[in-house]
Amino acid sequence: MDKPFRKTGEQAISESPLHPRRQSRRIMVGPVPVGGGAPISVQSMTNTKTADVGATLQQIAELTAAGCDIVRVAVPTQEDADALPKIVAKSPIPVIADIHFQSNYVFEAIDAGCAAVRVNPGNIRKFDEVGPAICKAATDAGISLRIGVNAGSLDKTLYERYGGPTPEALVASALKEARMFEDVGFHDFKISVKHHDPVTMVETYRLLAQQGDWPLHLGVTEAGPAWQGTIKSCIAFGALLAEGIGDTIRVSLSAPPVEEVKVGCKILEYLGLRARKFDIISCPSCGRAQVDVIQLANAVTEGLKDITAPIRVAVMGCIVNGPGEAREADLGVASGNGKGQIFIKGKVIETVPEDRIVETLLKHANAIAEQMQADGVDTTAGTGPVVIPVVHEGHGESQNENHA
Ligand code: SF4
Numbered sequence: 558m559d560k561p562f563r564k565t566g567e568q569a570i571s572e573s574p575l576h577p578r579r580q581s582r583r584i585m586v587g588p589v590p591v592g593g594g595a596p597i598s599v600q601s602m603t604n605t606k607t608a609d610v611g612a613t614l615q616q617i618a619e620l621t622a623a624g625c626d627i628v629r630v631a632v633p634t635q636e637d638a639d640a641l642p643k644i645v646a647k648s649p650i651p652v653i654a655d656i657h658f659q660s661n662y663v664f665e666a667i668d669a670g671c672a673a674v675r676v677n678p679g680n681i682r683k684f685d686e687v688g689p690a691i692c693k694a695a696t697d698a699g700i701s702l703r704i705g706v707n708a709g710s711l712d713k714t715l716y717e718r719y720g721g722p723t724p725e726a727l728v729a730s731a732l733k734e735a736r737m738f739e740d741v742g743f744h745d746f747k748i749s750v751k752h753h754d755p756v757t758m759v760e761t762y763r764l765l766a767q768q769g770d771w772p773l774h775l776g777v778t779e780a781g782p783a784w785q786g787t788i789k790s791c792i793a794f795g796a797l798l799a800e801g802i803g804d805t806i807r808v809s810l811s812a813p814p815v816e817e818v819k820v821g822c823k824i825l826e827y828l829g830l831r832a833r834k835f836d837i838i839s840c841p842s843c844g845r846a847q848v849d850v851i852q853l854a855n856a857v858t859e860g861l862k863d864i865t866a867p868i869r870v871a872v873m874g875c876i877v878n879g880p881g882e883a884r885e886a887d888l889g890v891a892s893g894n895g896k897g898q899i900f901i902k903g904k905v906i907e908t909v910p911e912d913r914i915v916e917t918l919l920k921h922a923n924a925i926a927e928q929m930q931a932d933g934v935d936t937t938a939g940t941g942p943v944v945i946p947v948v949h950e951g952h953g954e955s956q957n958e959n960h961a
Contacts, residue, residue: 575828576801581772584701584745586627587651587672591701591747592772592804597830598626599821600774600807601814602655608636610643616814621649623818624834627805629653629675638662641669653703660687667698675703678734679712685737692743701745704738706731707778708752722752724761731765747771747804751778755793762797772804783812787820794824832935835864838886839872846874848892848911857890860915866926866936870918871900880905888921890914901925 583593591598601620605612607630617628632638632654645652651672656662657680666674674695678684695702708722712730719726727750738746748771752758758777766773777793780786790808797803806824808817825831837858842850854872861870871889873879876898879891884903891898897914898905901921909917930936 575799575830578801579766579773580770581804582744582770584747584772585672585699586653586701586805589626589651589672591774595804597798597803597825598805599624599818599825600627600629600653600805601625601817601821602629602631602807604814606637607631607644608634608640610640613640613644614647617644617648617650617652619815620818623815624822625650625818627651627653627672629655629807631655632662632666633657635662638665638669641666641671645670645672660684660691663687663691664694667694667700671700673701673703675705677705677707677710678737679706679730680710688737689741692738692741695745696743701747702738702743703774704731704734704746704748705774706734706748706750708757709778722757724752724757724764727752727761728764728768732768735769735771747774749774749776751776753777753779753789755789755796758793759796762802763800766802773802775803775806776809778809780809781811783810783816786810786812790820791824795828798824798828798830832867833869834867835861836867836869837861837872838869838883838889840874840879840882842874845877846892847876847894848874850874850892853890853892853914856915857918860919861922864919864922864926866922866929867934868922868925868929870922887925888918890918 578594581592583595584591589598603613603616605616607613613630620628628648628650630644630652632641641654653673653675654666654671655675656666657677663674663676678688706727708727711722711726715726715730716722731748731750735748748765750761750765752761755777762773762775775794775797777789780789786809794803794806806821808821810817810820822831826833837854839854840850850872857870857872868888869886871883871886873883873889873891876891876893880889880898880900880903883889887902889900891900892911895911896908897911899907899909899917899921926936
């Protein structure tokens with residue numbers, strides 16, 4: 558690494574504590590640039606039957622509303638391949654066809670106007686015979702490809718040589734496949750080397766990042782249910798993105814795909830790699846709390862779930878520390894004695910009974926959103942609220958003791 562990380566207590570050595578982005582070459586996925594310093598895009602994959610055009614388009618619309626930049630659809634059957642032209646024609650975001658075994662579907666996806674195709678060369682029968690033709694068709698259509706290496710489908714020879722899906726084995730597989738494309742003069746592809754274990758995944762991408770300038774698609778494969786998969790993705794993506802590695806991300810969750818997009822967008826927002834959207838800051842509560850903070854935070858989150866403007870709303874459990882602690886919030890509430898002090902930018906503006914807190918916050922949030930809109934701030938297409946603990950000081954105890 559060229560530049561050390563900023564250390565606690567030292568003066569910042571750059572505007573961002575993150576390592577500068579790795580230099581990668583740029584490819585296009587339809588109108589969305591990937592790599593070469595382009596904003597990091599968020600991807601997801603539909604879980605409808607692709608052949609069910611209506612259901613697939615409905616899900617794509619939901620993903621787009623949540624902030625998804627690129628969507629992938631599985632193409633395991635001829636019916637799915639046949640549905641691609643209609644899906645591509647109506648999708649508001651670029652569509653990638655995900656093809657594992659039948660190379661003829663790759664050509665059909667290209668003809669259908671897909672923005673890119675994800676191929677697993679190891680899985681496509683007779684790839685040596687069809688690879689050059691795929692590259693030519695992609696070049697003629699001006700589309701890109703993704704080489705997707707997965708721990709679960711690692712080539713048997715490499716598996717045996719390295720004793721399993723180790724980082725070295727996955728990178729060897731990716732390099733072998735990348736060379737197959739490059740040997741026929743095709744360079745418009747990105748690479749993913751996914752593993753279910755976040756630490757192995759980080760190690761694998763680090764190794765691969767040193768071998769060339771391909772744009773990298775980050776993913777922890779089979780990450781698990783929402784709670785577990787979110788943690789794994791935050792660990793892995795956080796580590797890599799902080800090092801500047803990664804050009805596009807897909808969070809994989811055993812949950813509705815829209816949840817993947819929310820998590821992906823929030824990871825980028827909290828890393829400062831995407832503009833912040835609506836956010837709730839809530840205290841964890843402590844012995845000073847005079848209200849059930851968890852219940853209140855949930856009620857406020859639910860009440861404000863349709864707000865998309867980039868507003869920070871603080872939910873604090875006591876009126877002694879609440880407003881001061883949430884000074885950076887646009888709007889907030891500090892509760893006590895059956896009342897809620899409503900504050901804007903840390904200043905108390907009114908006090909309302911506890912049962913009117915949510916409606917009062919909603920009224921002010923809408924007014925702030927309207928003002929933001931009038932000021933030219935983008936108040937559309939937010940990601941859903943995520944509750945994060947507040948980081949604050951000044952209770953006389955350590956933060957960890959007070960807000961574990
Ligand atoms: S002191 Fe802090 S953590 Fe405790 S209730 Fe008040 S705002 Fe919440």
